[in-house]
Amino acid sequence: AKNLSTNNNYEYIRKIPLLNSSTESLPSKVCSYIEECASLCCPKDIYICDGSDTEYEHLLNFLEKNGTISPLPKYENCYDFNIWLARTNPADVARVEKRTFISTECKRDTIPIPREGVIGELGNWISPGDMDKAILERFPGCMKDRTMYVIPFSMGPVGSPFSKIGIEITDSAYVVCCMRIMTRIGKNILETLGNDDFVKCLHSVGVPKSDSKVEINSSWPCDPERTIILHRPDKNEIVSYGSGYGGNSLLGKKCFALRIGSTIAKNEGWLAEHMLILAITDPKGRKRYITAAFPSACGKTNLAMLKPTLPGYKIECVGDDIAWMRFDQEGRLRAINPENGFFGVAPGTNCITNPNAMKTIFKNTIFTNVAATSDGGVFWEGMEEEISDDVEITDWRGKKWTRGSKTPAAHPNSRFCTPIKECPVIDPGWEDPAGVPIDVIIFGGRRPEGIPLVYQARNWQHGVFIGASMRSEATAAAEHTDKVIMHDPFAMRPFFGYNFGHYLNHWLSMTKVKNAKLPAIFHVNWFRKNADGQYLWPGFGDNSRVLDWILRKIDGENIAVDSTVGLLPKSESFNLENLSKDVNMEELFSLPKSFWEKEVRHLREYFDMQVGDDLPTDIREELELLACNVDKL
Ligand SMILES: C=CCn1c(=O)c2[nH]c(Cc3ccc(NC(C)=O)cc3)nc2n(CCCC)c1=O
Numbered sequence: 224a225k226n227l228s229t230n231n232n233y234e235y236i237r238k239i240p241l242l243n244s245s246t247e248s249l250p251s252k253v254c255s256y257i258e259e260c261a262s263l264c265c266p267k268d269i270y271i272c273d274g275s276d277t278e279y280e281h282l283l284n285f286l287e288k289n290g291t292i293s294p295l296p297k298y299e300n301c302y303d304f305n306i307w308l309a310r311t312n313p314a315d316v317a318r319v320e321k322r323t324f325i326s327t328e329c330k331r332d333t334i335p336i337p338r339e340g341v342i343g344e345l346g347n348w349i350s351p352g353d354m355d356k357a358i359l360e361r362f363p364g365c366m367k368d369r370t371m372y373v374i375p376f377s378m379g380p381v382g383s384p385f386s387k388i389g390i391e392i393t394d395s396a397y398v399v400c401c402m403r404i405m406t407r408i409g410k411n412i413l414e415t416l417g418n419d420d421f422v423k424c425l426h427s428v429g430v431p432k433s434d435s436k437v438e439i440n441s442s443w444p445c446d447p448e449r450t451i452i453l454h455r456p457d458k459n460e461i462v463s464y465g466s467g468y469g470g471n472s473l474l475g476k477k478c479f480a481l482r483i484g485s486t487i488a489k490n491e492g493w494l495a496e497h498m499l500i501l502a503i504t505d506p507k508g509r510k511r512y513i514t515a516a517f518p519s520a521c522g523k524t525n526l527a528m529l530k531p532t533l534p535g536y537k538i539e540c541v542g543d544d545i546a547w548m549r550f551d552q553e554g555r556l557r558a559i560n561p562e563n564g565f566f567g568v569a570p571g572t573n574c575i576t577n578p579n580a581m582k583t584i585f586k587n588t589i590f591t592n593v594a595a596t597s598d599g600g601v602f603w604e605g606m607e608e609e610i611s612d613d614v615e616i617t618d619w620r621g622k623k624w625t626r627g628s629k630t631p632a633a634h635p636n637s638r639f640c641t642p643i644k645e646c647p648v649i650d651p652g653w654e655d656p657a658g659v660p661i662d663v664i665i666f667g668g669r670r671p672e673g674i675p676l677v678y679q680a681r682n683w684q685h686g687v688f689i690g691a692s693m694r695s696e697a698t699a700a701a702e703h704t705d706k707v708i709m710h711d712p713f714a715m716r717p718f719f720g721y722n723f724g725h726y727l728n729h730w731l732s733m734t735k736v737k738n739a740k741l742p743a744i745f746h747v748n749w750f751r752k753n754a755d756g757q758y759l760w761p762g763f764g765d766n767s768r769v770l771d772w773i774l775r776k777i778d779g780e781n782i783a784v785d786s787t788v789g790l791l792p793k794s795e796s797f798n799l800e801n802l803s804k805d806v807n808m809e810e811l812f813s814l815p816k817s818f819w820e821k822e823v824r825h826l827r828e829y830f831d832m833q834v835g836d837d838l839p840t841d842i843r844e845e846l847e848l849l850a851c852n853v854d855k856l
């Protein structure tokens with residue numbers, strides 16, 4: 224390891240001040256990376272983050288001074304509780320999938336070749352040459368007059384064999400503050416890293432070109448017209464330019480823990496998934512861990528910290544978004560949550576839909592693009608019952624907002640960013656370096672029609688087919704208002720790090736793991752509606768009745784019957800005691816032939832058009848089996 228200031232190998236770094244003039248040495252691989260980025264971006268100075276409280280306070284103070292964040296005094300002495308509101312440039316409010324690329328030599332390593340004339344939905348490929356070109360068009364000198372922050376961070380508990388280390392270099396103090404919440408950061412990470420390799424993450428909010436038309440607000444610098452998010456899995460490298468918004472700038476999350484993570488997992492024989500992890504203890508005191516993958520708008524965070532209505536059940540949270548899972552020596556599948564915080568969607572979160580979230584997010588939190596109230600608090604759609612009528616509201620753009628307005632007070636993608644440790648139902652094992660043992664994997668979707676409340680896969684291969692076949696109702700993009708049913712296999716569609724067909728083969732290959740105790744796989748749908756458009760299932764806390772059925776099933780109770788789609792609950796096998804309203808179980812579990820014929824056609828077309836020759840034969844066979852079962856309906 225070299226001491227930065229003296230070593231003359233680093234010509235550029237020596238030239239500019241190291242703010243905290245860190246005398247302790249940095250691993251030489253880290254120095255080289257800093258040197259490489261500094262000579263490209265030409266910062267005013269360099270700051271190596273240490274994760275200390277004083278550092279955090281200094282950065283928050285800096286962000287408050289330049290108007291990026293404002294304090295929220297309603298939640299008593301917010302300075303101790305550190306509760307802040309950030310507003311972005313309205314042109315920088317969400318992930319930009321069309322500007323997100325994976326680079327490999329051979330295109331097919333990144334995406335299956337879509338059928339002639341079909342737009343690929345399973346990721347965007349860029350050649351290595353075009354990636355380098357994109358970088359050189361944007362990064363040279365982009366950090367002029369700015370501080371370059373160097374964030375050493377761990378995905379996963381520091382020191383756990385599951386964990387992986389990254390270095391994020393960024394010119395955004397907001398990113399440093401959020402990465403401190405969402406990951407483990409600090410100089411102890413550098414000690415753990417030693418001279419090992421790390422995931423390289425370079426980020427800049429960018430500088431708009433002189434002829435840019437985007438309105439500049441100095442408190443949220445960005446370059447929306449040239450935003451680009453690039454990944455080079457072969458070199459464990461991520462480069463993100465132009466956006467400060469979390470999904471594009473907190474590179475430990477989607478870019479590292481899922482896209483790069485899934486390629487590392489494939490190479491090392493484990494699974495990096497877009498899944499919540501929860502612990503459920505039944506009335507007999509038996510505790511099991513479940514992972515679940517849901518597309519957006521299914522209430523994933525609500526399930527991750529569910530308040531069960533069934534007496535005697537307790538649910539605790541390990542994570543709400545990402546799971547890294549591997550089989551241990553005994554063949555048990557063990558999972559960690561690689562993250563250290565929640566980056567949850569605020570609208571729709573309230574004391575009914577997620578009481579435990581409401582007890583989590585008012586301490587040490589950075590809110591982004593929610594609305595503000597005249598009594599120094601926050602507001603979003605769904606919180607109407609939780610604020611008094613005389614309180615005035617300022618919307619996410621900073622404009623006065625009147626109740627009943629047709630535009631939302633909080634941006635639909637507004638977020639809370641909160642340490643997991645603030646959650647009252649956090650599972651004690653949430654940081655266990657060995658991970659928690661997984662007995663059940665659940666796939667789900669928002670399906671208003673035809674899909675039963677719950678069914679079980681007949682075996683692992685059938686379960687992989689069910690994951691591959693996931694579809695979910697999404698609020699369509701701006702152009703039209705009606706809802707569309709989108710394919711979102713494993714809820715990973717925007718996050719695959721490599722060819723989806725190869726990903727399916729990787730999942731199928733888990734049956735080859737020595738004495739693997741493969742978890743049971745289920746599919747759930749909380750959102751089925753009757754002909755009048757009413758929900759057939761009360762959902763929320765009553766979903767504990769579905770989890771109860773799942774646990775009794777894996778404990779061997781004879782409560783399922785094989786069906787066209789998989790193992791369905793036997794009638795009368797559900798605990799429906801004290802249900803708020805009577806449920807039409809007949810309709811909730813019916814399998815309309817016309818619906819399933821259509822579903823099979825959609826699946827066949829999707830697999831043919833999007834996956835083509837890369838679709839594993841096992842999956843093709845499961846589809847044909849389903850098709851012939853549907854014919855017999
Ligand atoms: C663990 C909870 C999962 N869950 C659900 O299970 C769920 N179910 C529904 C549909 C629904 C909405 C309102 C009612 N209201 C009454 C009174 O029955 C019932 C179901 N919405 C749900 N939501 C909210 C989705 C938006 C993010 C939801 O998160």
Ligand SMILES: [Mn+2]
Binds near residue numbers: 497544
């Ligand atoms: Mn997610």
